[in-house]
Amino acid sequence: MNLFYTLLLLCLLALLARWIKSKEAEWIGSYGEYKVRKAIKNIEATSSGKYKAFHNLYIPKQDGSTSQIDHVILSDQGLFVIETKNYSGWIFGDETSKYWTQVIYKRKEKFLNPILQNKGHIKALRGWLGEEFAHIPIHSVVVFLTRAKFKSNAHFAHAYVVYPKQLKQVLEQHQTKVIDRETKERLAQKLETVLAKDKTQEKEMKKRHVQTIRTKQKQTEQHIQQNRCPKCGGVLIVRKGKYGTFKGCNNYPKCKFTQSIG
Ligand SMILES: [Zn+2]
Structure with a gap:
């Protein structure tokens, strides 16, 4: 019986430690x-x-x-x-x-x-x-x-x-x-x-803030995939540089957008 409680206690401690870490x-x-x-x-x-x-x-x-x-x-x-x-x-x-x-x-x-x-x-x-x-x-x-x-x-x-x-x-x-x-x-x-008037409104504002950031990121990714420059609307061209292959804007040096291709 004693062993059972010891094990239980150890389990709980492990869970607690994990929770604190998270x-x-x-x-x-x-x-x-x-x-x-x-x-x-x-x-x-x-x-x-x-x-x-x-x-x-x-x-x-x-x-x-x-x-x-x-x-x-x-x-x-x-x-x-x-x-x-x-x-x-x-x-x-x-x-x-x-x-x-x-x-x-x-x-x-x-x-x-x-x-x-x-x-x-x-x-x-x-x-x-x-x-x-x-x-x-x-x-x-x-x-x-x-x-x-x-x-x-x-x-x-x-x-x-x-x-x-x-x-x-x-x-x-x-x-x-x-x-x-x-x-x-x-x-x-x-x-x-x-300013947020209360906790609920604050949560709502934060949610919307994060959502618009995500949407924007998705748009940027789409543009890059279609070889459109997300910064200026120019055309992205695959180039080779010192640090490997990357997509660069055809409006360079006016537009300095680059994206490395891994
Ligand atoms: Zn550009």
Whole structure:
């Protein structure tokens, strides 16, 4: 009988371990998100109305898709668009390369350059805000958690790359008032319209966001199969390069689209 219980206990422990492992990334992700949100809420609460924060915004784009933004802070100095990154390990990257590198336990992983990613968010936000708010400065901020060690000493001209506790410093670097009270209020009202009102709506927005991304990916794949350039509509031609065979656009060098053929 004793053996039976021991085995049962071992089984349960194994299941528990597997469950924890499957949830790990999600937990670390939400913990990081929680830390940044807390830092922002703290700044907001102690600013006596100077800063107003908006979390998890889905900005509609012209093509019917949406751009998801982690946080936006509204101030008299303009808007701060914040992208959170939950990576740990050593981070290498510069402002213009398409990918950055994470090095952890001697393993290297590539991820999309968060500055370029945030640039896309800001472009979507600008497009959606329209002419009326075209004069408002928008500042780009990428926040890494302290688990990440930033290893490049590259200088970033168009974005801040910081840890949560440096956020306040970033905001305070901007002191010149560029928005009047009325404009600030109208901006706040407009930003309210792209926030999820409750959990259900948030889920719905997220679902639609993911769906449109998938549809777009499928379209891109179809175009490539039919040798149509997904970027400019040109014709794709099979070429041989240093790194193997690839499809390239006939509008090169104007269009730099390429797709390697494995
Ligand atoms: Zn092209």
